[in-house]
Amino acid sequence: DVKVTQSSRYLVKRTGEKVFLECVQDMDHENMFWYRQDPGLGLRLIYFSYDVKMKEKGDIPEGYSVSREKKERFSLILESASTNQTSMYLCASAQSVLRAKNIQYFGAGTRLSVL
Amino acid sequence: SQQGEEDPQALSIQEGENATMNCSYKTSINNLQWYRQNSGRGLVHLILIRSNEREKHSGRLRVTLDTSKKSSSLLITASRAADTASYFCAPASNTGKLIFGQGTTLQVKP
Numbered sequence: 001d002v003k004v005t006q007s008s009r010y011l012v013k014r015t016g017e018k019v020f021l022e023c024v025q026d027m028d029h030e031n032m033f034w035y036r037q038d039p040g041l042g043l044r045l046i047y048f049s050y051d052v053k054m055k056e057k058g059d060i061p062e063g064y065s066v067s068r069e070k071k072e073r074f075s076l077i078l079e080s081a082s083t084n085q086t087s088m089y090l091c092a093s094a095q096s097v098l099r100a101k102n103i104q105y106f107g108a109g110t111r112l113s114v115l
Numbered sequence: 116s117q118q119g120e121e122d123p124q125a126l127s128i129q130e131g132e133n134a135t136m137n138c139s140y141k142t143s144i145n146n147l148q149w150y151r152q153n154s155g156r157g158l159v160h161l162i163l164i165r166s167n168e169r170e171k172h173s174g175r176l177r178v179t180l181d182t183s184k185k186s187s188s189l190l191i192t193a194s195r196a197a198d199t200a201s202y203f204c205a206p207a208s209n210t211g212k213l214i215f216g217q218g219t220t221l222q223v224k225p
Binding site: 004035040042045048057063076088090092094096097099101102104105106107109111115 | 203215
């Protein structure tokens with residue numbers, strides 16, 4: 001079974017702090033994704049990566065950056081946390097974006113509160 | 116956007132009844148996937164239907180796809196209380212990226 005592990009289930013940070021959310025997958029997947037989920041807005045793609053050191057902006061990249069130094073690890077960075085970044089953050093991985101191999105496997109999520 | 120739009124937003128049924136959720140999207144797709152999310156957890160993949168398929172079954176799940184109408188439906192037969200969750204459709208573009216909608220919240224009452 002594919003396992004996607006997010007480092008924290010709950011996180012409380014202060015406005016202005018630099019926040020790191022870590023995600024690790026154990027299936028040698030090419031692609032990794034970061035989403036945020038808010039009531040009434042569904043899942044929105046922040047960033048994704050299709051290879052080590054490669055990244056692409058999703059729909060809402062402002063205020064976020066990412067790092068993928070190793071294939072299995074994809075980090076989401078909030079450079080200066082703000083209260084409007086309070087949300088549930090979901091990491092996912094997929095074997096590739098090729099047809100029928102783009103099934104995404106999700107971590108359990110990190111609920112971040114910025115005070 | 117080719118975001119999947121689920122309908123209804125919320126559904127409440129009795130155990131044993133069938134639950135039908137619908138999804139519409141706007142552009143051409145490579146495949147369409149359905150996911151389930153239990154409260155406060157990550158999403159779990161349920162089923163994938165390719166653009167050249169019309170119907171697919173997996174256990175108590177039945178998915179249909181009508182590419183001419185740009186719509187899909189998920190049917191859960193003989194529902195159980197454990198089926199209580201949110202269900203998301205995710206159309207996949209030809210680049211393989213998934214776009215998730217807001218989901219349908221299903222409550223199955225014992």
